[in-house]
Amino acid sequence: MNxxxxxxxxxxxxxxxxxxxxTRRMLDRNGLTVVAIDRDADAAANAAELASDERxxxxxxxxxxxxQLLDAEGVQSIDGVLFDLGxxxxxxxxxxxxxSYRHPGPLDMRMGDGPLTASEIVNEWAESDLASVISRYGEERFARRIARAILAARPIADTAALAAIVREAIPAATRQTGxxxxxxxxxxxxxxxxxxLGELERGLDAALDRLSPGGRCVVISYHSLEDRIVKQKFVAAARTCVCPPGLPICVCETVPQVTIVTKKALGPSEAEVIRNPRARSAKLRCCEKVAA
Ligand SMILES: C[S@@+](CC[C@H](N)C(=O)[O-])C[C@H]1O[C@@H](n2cnc3c(N)ncnc32)[C@H](O)[C@@H]1O
Structure with a gap:
C-alpha cells in the first residue's frame, strides 16, 4: 500500500x-522532489546513479x-517522510x-563512520554493561550468561568467533527456538x-515538526523495540488532551499534531515476503499532520 x-x-x-x-518509485511520479539521506558510504555511491535527476x-x-541536514539544504517544510529502518x-x-553472524568478518557493525565499533563493546566493556546491552537491545533472556562467556573468551577476533561463543553460552535445549x-x-x-533507538527518537521528533499540513510520516520497522517507539511517538503526537486524570472537563485545549492513519501496524503481503524474506518482520505505521 502506498x-x-x-x-x-x-x-x-x-x-x-x-x-x-x-526513492526511485517516488521519482517515478512527476510532481515529487526527493531529499534522500543515508549515513552509509555505499548508499552514497548508489545515489550517484540518480545525480542527473534535478528532482x-x-x-x-x-x-x-x-x-541540521534539511536546514543545510534550505528545506523548511516537507510533504512526506519515510523511515525504512535497520x-x-x-x-x-x-x-x-x-x-552478519553467518559469515566471518571483522567486529565492526557501523552503518556510518562513527567512533564506536562492535569490537570495542565486545572486547572492552564491563561485563554488566555488556549484559545490559544484550538484554535491553536484544531482548535476550540469557544475556548474563552470554556476557560472562564473552569475557572469558576475550580477545574475540571476528563475527564467526563471537557467534560460536554466543551459541555455546545458550542452553542447548533452547538453541533451536527463535x-x-x-x-x-x-x-x-x-x-x-x-x-x-536514539536516532529514531530524534529523527521522528524533527520529522513530525517539519511536516506541512496533510503531510505524512511513514515508518517501516523490523523489531519490537523500534515499533514501540514509533507507536508511542505517534500516539503522543495525536493526543487531544493532556489534563491530569480526574478533572471533570478538559482544560488543556491541546491541539493534536497528527492523526494516526494506521490504527494497527500493517504487515507485508505474502507476495512481498516471497519476494524478500527479510520483510517478514516488517511493520508499517503512518500518521498525517493535522492542518494548523
Ligand atoms: C532497510 S535499509 C533501506 C532500504 C531502502 N529503503 C531501499 O529501498 O533500498 C536502511 C538504510 O538506512 C540507513 N540508516 C539506518 N539508520 C540510519 C540513520 N540513523 N541515519 C541515516 N541512515 C540510516 C542504513 O545505512 C541503510 O542503508
Missing amino acids: MFSDIKSGVIVDATFGGGGH FVFVRGSFGNLD VSSHQLDQPMRGF GHPARRTFQALRIAVNDE
Whole structure:
C-alpha cells in the first residue's frame, strides 16, 4: 500500500536511502522532489546513479540530525517522510561490514563512520554493561550468561568467533527456538554501535515538526523495540488532551499534531515476503499532520 499516493507534489524525505528502491518509485511520479539521506558510504555511491535527476538530492548523514541536514539544504517544510529502518540487505550481505553472524568478518557493525565499533563493546566493556546491552537491545533472556562467556573468551577476533561463543553460552535445549542463537546478540550490538533507538527518537521528533499540513510520516520497522517507539511517538503526537486524570472537563485545549492513519501496524503481503524474506518482520505505521 502506498501511503504517499495522495501527495501529488512537494518534497518527500527518504531518510534511509539504502539502495534507493523507495526513492526511485517516488521519482517515478512527476510532481515529487526527493531529499534522500543515508549515513552509509555505499548508499552514497548508489545515489550517484540518480545525480542527473534535478528532482533528487542526496545528503550523507544521520537522520537523527534531520533538522541540521534539511536546514543545510534550505528545506523548511516537507510533504512526506519515510523511515525504512535497520540495515540494508547490501550491508548484511557484505561480511566485511561485520553485521552478519553467518559469515566471518571483522567486529565492526557501523552503518556510518562513527567512533564506536562492535569490537570495542565486545572486547572492552564491563561485563554488566555488556549484559545490559544484550538484554535491553536484544531482548535476550540469557544475556548474563552470554556476557560472562564473552569475557572469558576475550580477545574475540571476528563475527564467526563471537557467534560460536554466543551459541555455546545458550542452553542447548533452547538453541533451536527463535532463529539463529546469535541473532538477538548481534541485533543488540548493532543497535548500540549505531545508537539506533536514539536516532529514531530524534529523527521522528524533527520529522513530525517539519511536516506541512496533510503531510505524512511513514515508518517501516523490523523489531519490537523500534515499533514501540514509533507507536508511542505517534500516539503522543495525536493526543487531544493532556489534563491530569480526574478533572471533570478538559482544560488543556491541546491541539493534536497528527492523526494516526494506521490504527494497527500493517504487515507485508505474502507476495512481498516471497519476494524478500527479510520483510517478514516488517511493520508499517503512518500518521498525517493535522492542518494548523
Ligand atoms: C532497510 S535499509 C533501506 C532500504 C531502502 N529503503 C531501499 O529501498 O533500498 C536502511 C538504510 O538506512 C540507513 N540508516 C539506518 N539508520 C540510519 C540513520 N540513523 N541515519 C541515516 N541512515 C540510516 C542504513 O545505512 C541503510 O542503508
